[in-house]
Amino acid sequence: MSKNSVFVLDTNRKPCNPVHPAVARKLLTQRKAAVFRRYPLTIILKEESKNQPKELRIKIDPGAKITGLALVSDTNIVWCAELEHRGFQIKDNLSDRRARRRSRRNRKTRYRQPRFLNRKRRDGWLPPSLMSRVFNIESWVKKLCRLAPISTISMELVRFDTQKMVNPEINGIEYQKGELFGYEIREYLLEKFNRTCVYCNTKEGPFNLDHFYPKSKGGSDRVSNLVLSCVKCNQKKDNQLPVDFLRDQPKLLALIEKQRKQPLADTAAVNATRWKLKETLEAMGLPVEVGSGGLTKFNRKRLGISKSHWTDAACVGTSTPDSLNIKGYQPLLIKAMGRGSRQMVNSDKYGFPIVAPKLRQKSFFGFQTGDIVKAVVKKGKKIGTYVGRVAVRKTGSFNIKTKTELIQGISHKYCQHTHKSDGFSYGFGEVVQ
Ligand SMILES: [Zn+2]
Missing domain, CATH: 1.10.30 (DNA Binding (I), subunit A)
Known part of the structure; x- marks a missing residue:
């Protein structure tokens, strides 16, 4: 059982103090609360809360592939996660699109005047692959601010000071x-x-x-x-x-x-993405504390904590307390998956269309690709219970990717939503012993 707290909202959706999973379970069985979101686990109370919640700090260790996130109170870790970005995938997709357009324009508009000199980049422009990391982190900080009483942000800005x-x-x-x-x-x-x-x-x-x-x-x-x-x-x-x-x-x-x-x-010490992230977070209106990588490592060694993305996040900045217990915590593994593609026709390696255009519709029978569903199949060859990410089809015969296998051809009739698609997929890391 992970010690990660469960987020609590009151009936007006005001964030309250996160609670231990056992407390959340009790509230749910006593029907004083209902599940609000599955990832991250959030419950909603059935009454208004008058208490002033204790303020929390969100700490971020931004990385090229994985960003560590930790929510801490004065002395305790409340919640932790690791967010995996799509950086390289975005770059590949864009190069692919570029090649396809190049090929199409060569075929169809061969005599058009060149117009490559009328493009300008705004100040502070960053490539989409890097911006996607900033956006991923921004959307998670915003999401967590809606679920927990967060009042300050700490982030690692530079490798060394x-x-x-x-x-x-x-x-x-x-x-x-x-x-x-x-x-x-x-x-x-x-x-x-x-x-x-x-x-x-x-x-x-x-x-x-x-x-x-x-x-x-x-x-x-x-x-x-x-x-x-x-x-x-x-x-x-x-x-x-x-x-x-x-x-x-x-x-x-x-x-x-x-x-x-x-x-x-x-310039080698200045990481453009991290500075952009700092600007973005500051624009949210919360105070942002910045720390260096050297300080993070110093804190981690001082506290005797083993290295991982989320523990590094917990050690960012001078605000780090003198002792932190990381035993029993299990990071939520969040992976950015994108929200589908705008490309209407798949093409072969030469850029020629290979199938009929995709349907403009995204959701079928109330489900869309990326939703997490639970399917209880009671008859036929595929009897069993399957929980996982769904890929929808117009026919209503869906594919479900569970933790271990890909189950094909499950009817929409058997499926029930666990978590609607929000552009991320979820898993759990290892519990710290
Ligand atoms: Zn050597």
Whole structure:
């Protein structure tokens, strides 16, 4: 049983304090509440609530593929989830469409004047694949704000805090006291050396920060004297001077010498998507706290929490409490699926239509593709109960994708809604032991 709280709305749909699943179950069996949404599980009370709910904070660790989400109160985790984006799929779809249009225009409007110079991009334009991540997160923050009393947002904005290390190549670790600085430096160097061992080029961590010129032989503590090395190479090098360790590889030696002195360009630390997300969240009117990746890691190590997308989210920012219990929590796995396609005709690889145009209708017999349904089949070859994502057909004979298999040809008559399509599919992650 997961410890993730169940969201509670009062009869006027005002968010109340989320409750433990056992409390929710009791309210449901006593018929004091009804299920409002299945994902995330929300119940609606049958009376008005006069209590002032306790304010919650939503914490976000935005990632390229998966974004971690955590709802926390002052001392506790309330709810957690991991949101999977569609970034690469969108890019593929758009390249595909582009190719198809190119081909069609070549065939049908060959003598049209070129008009490629009249296009302009707005300031702050981001490619659709990146914007989809921003939109996914925005829609979930908005959704959660409707279900829980959220008053503040925390998000990880940058990998490392450049302001904490003005001119990092000059300042040494020693000058900046404090453990946190070490974490910022580490993130900085991971980025600078592209998460690759400088000696053997492996991308397999864990990595050590290697003093290029060993301290025992007069090497300094400056960041420019630190390089990223896998544990194996680090041990092999021990306290040898670079010229001795790399005596057979003069080219590599010269390369590292050059690389280690080059400061990382500021732009490398700035992630356009995350800044866009910050703007978007700020536009929602809630205060947004930002933190760095170094700080997240520092917090996570300090609290002794294992790494995952949602635990990282719970550790974002300076607001993180001194202790967090993550035992027993199970993240809701949310996957962005899109809401169908506008393309009316499927085409072959040359861009020619291969079947008749798609029907303009999306829903049949009250169901649409992406709904989660429960089908109880009582007769015929497919007797059984199936719960899963449905793919609708005009004939009323649907396909249901359950956790384990794809069941074809289930009549709409057997189906009942569990959760209507909202552009996401759902699952559950592992319970933290
Ligand atoms: Zn190595």
